[in-house]
Amino acid sequence: MKKSKIILPISLLVVLSFIWATSSIAQSSSGYIKFAMSYTESGMTKEEMAMMPEETEMWFKNDLMKLRLPMGMGMQSDVLILKDKVVLMMDLMGNKLAMESTKMDVEKQNDITKKATVKLIEGELKNIAGYDCKKAILSTPN
Numbered sequence: 001m002k003k004s005k006i007i008l009p010i011s012l013l014v015v016l017s018f019i020w021a022t023s024s025i026a027q028s029s030s031g032y033i034k035f036a037m038s039y040t041e042s043g044m045t046k047e048e049m050a051m052m053p054e055e056t057e058m059w060f061k062n063d064l065m066k067l068r069l070p071m072g073m074g075m076q077s078d079v080l081i082l083k084d085k086v087v088l089m090m091d092l093m094g095n096k097l098a099m100e101s102t103k104m105d106v107e108k109q110n111d112i113t114k115k116a117t118v119k120l121i122e123g124e125l126k127n128i129a130g131y132d133c134k135k136a137i138l139s140t141p142n
Contacts, residue, residue, distance in 0.1 A: 029060070029061075029062075030060060030061035030062065031059075031060055031061075032057070032058070032059050032060075033057070033058045033060075034055065034056070034057045034058075035055065035056055035058075036054065036055050037052070037053055037054060037055060037056060038054075039052055051071060052071065053069045053070055053071050054070075055070070056068065056069055063082075063083055064080075064081065064082060064083075065079075065080070065081040066078065066079070066080050066081075067079040067081070076090070076091045077089070077090045077091075078090075084102060084103065085100055085101060085102050085103070086100070086101045086102075086103075086106060087099070087100050087101075088100075088101070112140050112141060113140075115140065115141050116138060116139065116140045117138075117139050118136050118137070118138050118139075119136065119137045119139065120134050120135070120136050121134070121135040121136065121137065
């Protein structure tokens, strides 16, 4: 579960960065895109893949965009991309959350994510819900 907590924010940041970059160079238009997502060569376990979105919907008009990421276990994320900010709205099993970021915030977070390191602690195993889990430390620069 902890690995999923790490994967979700990182994958959302990657998606946000891609969308923000493409929206800044896109021509003025409007439309709807629905596409399937697969993770066959990702190295994730079946349990981790079950948490990832299987399809994504995107609506866009001029420089506005909405992205919907339905996920497993009753979770859903909506991303609204406006001229100068991104609003992430999440429904996590009935708990609704919203986060607002500027383009500068997203770029700064991407720089931090690129510099993040994961260190596995050898010899420290713990059985959690029937799975043998290794202890890991995720470090990011200040």
